[in-house]
Amino acid sequence: MAGAEMKLRRIEVKDFRKLGHVVIDDLGDGLNVIVGDNEAGKSTLLAALRAALFERHRVGGAAAAAMQPYNQSVRPEVALEFERDGAIWNLRKAFCQRQEAQLSGNGERYTGDAVEDKLAEMFGFTPSSSGGTKPQEHHGVFGLLWVEQGMSHRQLGIGAGRNHLASALEREIGQVTGGERGRALLSAAEARRDQFWDKRGNPRGDFKSLAGKIEDDRQQLADMNRQMAEHDERVNRLAGIQNILARYQRDDTLEVLRKRAAAAREAFAAVSGLEEALRAAESSAERAKLRHEASVARNATRQKLIADLAADLGASESARLAREEASATLARLDAVAAQAATRLDKMVEAERAATARLRGMEQALARRQAAQAVARLTGQLKLAEEADEARRKALALVQGATLTAEDLAALEKLERGVEQARMRLEAASVRITLHPSAGQAAQVGGKPVGAELSLSRDTTLVLEGFGEIGIHPGGGTEELARAADQSAQALESALRRLGLADIAAARAALRQQDTARAEVKTHGATVAALAPNGIEALRQELVRNALLAEGGEAQAVEPADIEAARRASVEIEAQLRGAEVELRERRNAVEAARRELAVLDERVSVAETRCARLREELASARATADDRLLDEEVERERQAFQAANEARDAARAALAGADPEAKQIALKQAEQSEREIEADIRRLDVEKREIEAALRALGKDGLGEQLALLEGQITAAEAKLKSVALEAEAAKLLHTTLADAQRETKDRWLAPVRERSAPYLRLIQADSDIVLHDETFEIEQLVRNGVAEPFGALSVGAREQIAVITRIALADILREAGQEACIVLDDALVNTDEARLERMHLVLGKAAQNQQVLILTCRERDFLQLGAPIRRM
């Protein structure tokens, strides 16, 4: 395939669908904007372009019909001028009627079908063998780069352009993918891996169950080995039993033991007779002992009875003697007590006389003291009564007084008011000093006046020799004079009310009252001193003493005499008390003697009764057996006892000599051995039978065979597992290796696309990446900021932007591989918002630096800023 660049220069269309005649020429190298609304047939222009390049001029049927204007039959014509490798080519095709094709350029010229062949060769597409063409099947790279209106947001639809693209990439990186076969191998490897491993990488299926089975088998083997060990143990035990039984049989053990036991039994029977004899001797000795003890006891009882009677007779005699003695003592004590009573009576008499004498002397002394008291108390009473009289008078005076210290204070206050009023008036009055000439006088109101005058009211002064002078004091003297009069009247009326002449009288009356109060106090003290308990009490004391003094004749008695008489009386009383005590003691002694006598009486009586009873008992006992008979019996039993003891000792010695313990032990041992061995044989027999039965049961199952079989199976399974594990490992490795290789290859494969698209992408979206399918080159994902989004999930606007950028990038790759083709975009960015559109203009501008880009649009305004030549249809 020839690599070449291609640029459209001129397009002329005639009678193609709705286009009548359109010429677009002077198309530049970079961006070209062709404006025409949809009605104007903007998209038809692209269809015409395609028809010229890719449809056979002889095409008929639907494809041809589609070129005709609606309901017309004309001759659609398309003429193109394009530049390829610097040479200008002209292509002209007419369809439907008088079909025609011409191609000339670079000194070559083709007509008819040769035109189509040449075009296919030049642009590397596959002409349709018949009928119309489809962009994705027949248009080569133009199918990729010429985008119809309304298709731009769809997948690229690479179609036949793929091969061009693949070879372009191949040229660049020198490698192709594994292709269909590679993918088949990968999926086979995946299936293999899944056969061994589950999603989490754990063994599954046969691989897993094989390991499980081995584990189970090992478990079972362990069980069987254990059973086998038990089995062997039993066999060993059985061998042991058989050995023992054989030995018993060989040695005739049981019979030997039986004989030995019989001999032991005989020896033991002989010893048993001696034992019986000993037991009889012991028993009779015991009986003799009891009989001897009984006879001794009987004799002792008799002796005691005799002794008791003798003792009681003695006791009875001594009790009688004691009683007689006690009786004599009582009589003596009675006499002594009578003497003491007589002595006491005398002492009572003497005491009475002494007391009477002392009382007489004391009364005489009391009367004399009373007479002296009467004299003293009489004086004292007179003085007290006088003082009391004086006190009572002063008290009456105090109680009669009406003037109080407050009254006096009120009077003094009024007096000071009178004085003040007078002094104010005087100060306000007119002072007139008169200096009459010799002997001439002055009068007021007819009364003469002194040299000094003080006038407080209108006054007419009559001066001798002169006449009258009217004096009128000014400024309120009138008022002051009235106040002075009122004060004087108030004092006057207060004095009158108190019945006093003046204030001095009031002060005197008050002083008199104070004096009377002092007297009341003084006389009261005097009375209290003379009669501390009151005058009446003093008077009664006087009366009492007077009576006392008058009671009897006065007797001259000295206090010393009285003291002597009192001492004598006390002494006699003391003697009296002594006599009383002595009498009481004598009588107590008599009483005690009397009680003792009663006791002794009782004792004598008891002793006599006892003696009588014992005497009777003894007599009765002796009547049965007399004392000598008892003595004989004791001696007889003692001898029998001694004989029995000797017989017993002899039996005991005989038994000890026969060594019964040894005989008994020997017998016991012999019998026990016989029993033990018998039991052992029986036990062993039973056990042997049991083991044999158990082993027979086990044998049926062929444990040994099973065990060996299982061991072999485990060995085989382990080998199998080892090989399966290796296969599993290999399957995993194969898949991993293939998948890794595919991913790496794919990464490398698509790297150029990523690199080419990156500069454009940066203009609209920072940090993003387009991921294409490695086979179809369709857009799979857009990775933005590391987040992958499927193409189909993007917004329509984003899709058309990404698709346009991808086409531009692929165009770059193709161009660099010598497969240049212009890009035609028919309203490819209608879903793009204004801000993005501006960015996309930058993209288009950048693409146009290396590439011819034709933009068909009905929105002229959108492309005004693009700075590209604008042509209108």
Next chain:
Amino acid sequence: MAFRFLHTADWQIGKPFGSIPGDAGAELRSQRIATIGEVARLAAARNVDAVLVAGDAFDSNEVQDRTILRTLDALKPFSGRWIFLPGNHDAALAHSVWSRLRQMGPEENIVIADRPQLIEGWDGRAVILPAPLTRRRESLDQTEWFDTAATAEGAIRIGLAHGSVANRLPGAAEASNEIPDNRATTAGLAYLALGDWHGSLQIAPRTWYSGTPETDRHRANRSGFVHIVELDGPDAPERVEAVPVSHYRWHQVEAEMLDGTCNAGLDALAELEADAARRVVSLTLKGGISLAERYQLGIELEKWRNRFHHLDVDDAGLFEEPTDDDLDALDSSGFVRLAVERLKAQAANNADPQAAAARVALRMMYVDHMNGGR
């Protein structure tokens, strides 16, 4: 005065062949009894005086009752005396396959030689001196009593024992159950019939192993025979005829592929083509081959697997060495090529823990490729 008998041993009936799965293993198990039937028929045909079984008639004391009964049935064609010596596999323990067999009430002609006692009969022509094992491993020589055992004048003394012969069978010789190599001489035996070694072999003067009548392992030891022995008198030389009776033939084949093809391995198998269904083959493959050859080998081995009674392949020593043709067949370019290169590098690097897995992975990829990727 001549005495003719059949000497056999190591039947190991009940041996399970657990490592050979499925029907193949089961058939090996049942064949061991079937072969005993053949032995019985042979004994009857040759009209022998007795059959001496020198131990290990059973693989274990704990075989199934059914196994014992079927064995007894197999003995029926020969009505002469069968003399069974307990060996190490079926030692005469307190409870053993022999005690069980006795309780099953065997025919009169079945003799269990579980005591070191003379077995007489045959009109005094011969006497059998058995050395039964009453434990799996005896540390003392059980044949010692042969030397002092008195027998009637003119009777042929035939020893019957199980174990290894001292100083004679390296590798097989164990410390236990050892038999002196001059016992036949010291005991004046005309023939010492031994069991334990599975091949037919004269190990010392007048001292023979008959081997197992039905081969049971891959070992080139002349197994699969019984001995028909004729003794003309107590001192006459023994005449021994080894008669093949084994149904299955066991082969151990090793092939090294040096030319990059699998021909060496396939050729080795082709040599065993005759009577293939009776062959139990263990094939060990070594060397390096291309993926294409490896693929082909797999297909061929599968065919052989179906033809042989059993084929066991050990290909641990076989390395895939992908050739350029292999790789081109897989894919000349693209990521598959990259993956192949990587796996190849891994497979070639023995230090890589996944080297083996990488080799298998390559083979798998090739298979997938040949299968059209499935």
